Amino acid sequence: MSAIPIDLLIRNVRIVACDDASCSVAPPGFVEIAGGRIAAVGVGAPALAGSVRDEIDAGGALLTPGLIDCHTHLVYAGNRAREFEMRLEGASYESIARAGGGIVSTVRQTRDADTETLFAESARRLESLMRHGVTTVEIKSGYGLSLAAELKSLRVARSLGARFPIGVRTTLLAAHALPPEFSGRPDDYIDEVVQRILPEAARLGLADAVDAFCETIGFTPAQTRRVFEAARAHGLPVKLHAEQLSNQHGAALAAEFGALSADHLEYLDEAGAIAMARAGTVAVLLPGAFYFLRDTHVPPIDLLRRHGVAMAVATDCNPGTSPTTHLPLMLNMACTLFRLTPAEALLGVTRHAAQALGLQATLGTIEVGKVADLCLWNVDQPAALAYEIGAGALRARFKNGVQHPLQ
Ligand code: NIG
Numbered sequence: 001m002s003a004i005p006i007d008l009l010i011r012n013v014r015i016v017a018c019d020d021a022s023c024s025v026a027p028p029g030f031v032e033i034a035g036g037r038i039a040a041v042g043v044g045a046p047a048l049a050g051s052v053r054d055e056i057d058a059g060g061a062l063l064t065p066g067l068i069d070c071h072t073h074l075v076y077a078g079n080r081a082r083e084f085e086m087r088l089e090g091a092s093y094e095s096i097a098r099a100g101g102g103i104v105s106t107v108r109q110t111r112d113a114d115t116e117t118l119f120a121e122s123a124r125r126l127e128s129l130m131r132h133g134v135t136t137v138e139i140k141s142g143y144g145l146s147l148a149a150e151l152k153s154l155r156v157a158r159s160l161g162a163r164f165p166i167g168v169r170t171t172l173l174a175a176h177a178l179p180p181e182f183s184g185r186p187d188d189y190i191d192e193v194v195q196r197i198l199p200e201a202a203r204l205g206l207a208d209a210v211d212a213f214c215e216t217i218g219f220t221p222a223q224t225r226r227v228f229e230a231a232r233a234h235g236l237p238v239k240l241h242a243e244q245l246s247n248q249h250g251a252a253l254a255a256e257f258g259a260l261s262a263d264h265l266e267y268l269d270e271a272g273a274i275a276m277a278r279a280g281t282v283a284v285l286l287p288g289a290f291y292f293l294r295d296t297h298v299p300p301i302d303l304l305r306r307h308g309v310a311m312a313v314a315t316d317c318n319p320g321t322s323p324t325t326h327l328p329l330m331l332n333m334a335c336t337l338f339r340l341t342p343a344e345a346l347l348g349v350t351r352h353a354a355q356a357l358g359l360q361a362t363l364g365t366i367e368v369g370k371v372a373d374l375c376l377w378n379v380d381q382p383a384a385l386a387y388e389i390g391a392g393a394l395r396a397r398f399k400n401g402v403q404h405p406l407q
């Protein structure tokens, strides 16, 4: 019972409780929201002591935490539909990248776009994410690859968060690819990242974390280490694109720096999984990229389970390897392609996704004191969210306790 004024009461709702290993559904009950936070949660009818400003009868619908997309490259200009065709004609992702396409072709388009165009193109994707139940999104830079263009991308990401009812966390991914003007000089570009781009992004408060692409077509572990050392010097947590196309032992390196997450992980080995478990580094699984690249090397899910590594699931929304904004579809793909259980997949876009962003104290579960980011679904059980191929079952979405229209 609470005596504080309640802004919103959602009654007759079945709350999905996500503990560390499973999701269970409570008998019909209620959630009280005050000041954008969850003020009370209970079974049955609320015993109200104070005033209630607004009230919703959910008719027994399922309530989950708002979905968190913890890995996206949402801010970019243009598209790579032509490269999609080339891959269908037989070219590989790596060969397109080596021939000057791939990430660098999006870099050209992103550099050329003015801030308004970049904002408008990215906003379209953000609105689609919101329509699918996302209440917090991580957005990486990485299609600028120069001081000016990286800052432009991060600023656009921050403005999206200010303009739309969605939480935005920004990640500096300047070490995503080698920009053409540094061709043949990767170490010089890393100098530029650690001496200019990263310090400036940190000084302006534009980055909440730092990421890198540690891969044969990206940066070496030694170069990645330099980026991580600079991040640490500026007090920023790190994440890593690791073990996507080959085993570079990037996950262990990330864990050494206490990374929030290591992402992709198709080629992760046991030593990497053990290092991640020790460091509390979350494994972010990206089935959209796996699917779109027609990858066949499944991330070692059993290893992650055995060593108790928390698993998150994200869209990886990007123009080259995962052009999607459909996070509920990723639940289905995580189960179908990676054999996650539906409960693991749901934890992957709620509790564990919050952890991958370092936001577990305020987001990711329906608990008193947490931010009232919530989704109401027209399904009878949590597994149905993963079962439907691209669930269209979202009934309502609440950000900071406020319901926003889905269209
Ligand atoms: O997460 N792996 C590197 N970065 C992206 C792909 C970027 C692109 O091709 O534009 C990813 O898959």
Ligand code: FE
Residues within 6 Å of the ligand: 071, 072, 073, 241, 316, 318
């Ligand atoms: Fe990515």
